[in-house]
Amino acid sequence: MTTSVVLFTRDLRLHDHPPLRAALNGSDAVVPLFVRDRAVDTAGFAAPNRLALLSDCLRDLDAGLRERGGRLIVRSGDLVAQVCAVAAEAEADEVHVAADVSGHAHRREEALRSALEARGRRLHVHDAVTTVLAPGAVTPASSDHFAVFTPYFRRWAECSVRDALAAPRKVRVPDGLRSEPLPAREDLAGLSPGLARGGEREARKRVSAWLRGGVTGYADRHDDLAGDATSRLSPHLHFGALSPVELVHRARRGGGPGAEAFVRQLAWRDFHAQVLSARPRSSAADYRTRRDRWRTGAAAEADVAAWKDGRTGYPIVDAAMRQLRHEGWMHNRGRLLVASFLTKTLYVDWRIGARHFLDLLADGDVANNQMNWQWTAGTGTDTRPHRVLNPTTQARRFDPDGVYVRRWVPELAGLQGRSVHEPWRLPEAERSAYGAYPDPIVGLAEGLDRFKRARGRD
Template structure:
């Protein structure tokens, strides 16, 4: 009997899973394996919200495998050591896994290939599992990756997308390969109260509902903060409980302006993946340096704390930061405006904000999080690196009735009209009634002047 190991990483599903399909087609039995990689913990990426969502995904994956006659094997420790140990226990000749884009993923793949090869085993790495197109599938003539989204999207849209694969009907797992117990949410503390549930079943249910009820109006409503007319599929994509390939096929089959706008957002995800794959250092270093001398010291620390806690005195910013803490998720428009506020209005290093987001975001993806933060800071791929998103302009445009602010900043729930976005304009007894809400940490004009001076654009 021939046996293969299928290493699950950020592809925790059974539908449209090329590594699993290849292993099943080429072997009599497979070992579905997930390794709780201690290197991820050591690097500080094992945030409670993501660990809880991961636990949901692993339980759901195991349940799906059991329905097909198999089960999930879970191990903890050094990923390379554990994969090699499982392959030896199962007498497997091959290991199949999905490719990934971070520097850690690249190094992990190289180590695993060498270690397996030393034991006479082969590693097969499959592209287009966690992204629609593999990084490097399209490149400009003069570089190994696209640095600007629009030309990338043009080429990306012209490419054919592989067909989505059906989930297997049967999975045979050999005897004698031990597993640790599956992790659970009950083992964790510090979770966001409104954290969503994970798992492939939940992802597919949400996708079906989105295609039925939400995607048609996406082009017109996706920036409406109060309406929250977004798919909320990003956590499921991050953990691979949902295939981006299947998502694009089903969205395009739905058709219309909403689907087109939504698929464009999926292309942004691929764009960031190909940037980080080509430039792994961009996870911690400026992609394009502006020679910033970011603010530090006691006053900057106070501003950072106010930003994290949602008490900057700018209601739209504070509403977004409180949503993040409560749900472990934030509307994309809110992510952009809060990032711009920290990096340009407060002139604080983008890495501070990116780290805070990764501490809380259930969809905390290195490529998308870091590259979006760099875009907002003007050190990334934005073709207008010095643009500043004015929080009042953003509030009037994307929360005109103040419903988003009133939902997340209850101190201001009784305010009507424009004052909900500018409570500091209240005077006398009215201001005293809302004195639980702080005054702005900085005047917008002063913040803009400081940023312009720092960037030499006075």
């Protein structure tokens, strides 16, 4: 009997899973394996909210495998050592895994390949599992990757997308393999109170509902903070409970401006993936340095603390930061606003903001998180690197009636209309009624002037 190992990483699903399909087609039995990688914990990436969704995904994956006659094998420790050990126990000749884009993933793949080959086994790496197109599928003539989204998207949209694969009907797993107990979110502390559930079943329910109705108005409403009109699929995409390839096909079948706008966002995921794959150091270093001398010291630390706590005095910024803490998720427009405020109005290093997001976001993805932070900070791929988003202007545009602010900043719930966006402008007698809410920690004009001087644009 021939056996293959399928190493699950960020592809925790049964539908449209090329590594699993290849293993089933080429072997009599497969070992579905997930390794709780010690290196991920050491790097500080194992945040409670993501561990909770990981637990949901693993339990759902195991349940789906059991319905098909199989089960998930879970191990923890050094990933390379554990994969090699399981392959030896199962007498497997091959290991199948999805390609990934981070520097850690690249190093892990090479180490695993070398270790397996030294033992007479083969590693098969499958592209277009966590992305629609592989990072190197489209490149400009003069570089190994695109540094600007629009020309990338033109080429991306012209490419054919592989067919989505059906989930297997039967999975045969060899007997006698040891597995650790599946983790449970109930064993975790420090979770966001409003954290959503994960797992492939939950993800597929959400995407079906989204494509039946929500996507129709997406082109017009995706920036509507109060309307909450985005798909909220990012956590499921991060863990691979949904296939981006399948999403593109399903959205395009429905068609319309909303579906087109949604597919464009999936292309943004691929864009950031191909940037990080080509420049792994950009997860921690400026993609394009502006020679910033970011603020440090006690005053900067106090500003960061106020920003994290949702106490900056700018209601739209504080509302978004409080949503992040409560849900482990934040509206995309909110992410842009709070990132611009930290890096440009407060002039604080983007890495501090990116780290805080990774501490809380259920969809905390290295490529999308770090590259979006760099985009907003002006050290990444933004073609207008010095743009500054004015929080009050943005609030009036994307939360015109203040519904989003009042939802997350209850201290201001009594304020009606647009006055909720600038409580510091209230008459003194009226302002005192809202004394629990702080005054702005910095004037917008002061912050803008400081940023311009720092960037040499005064």
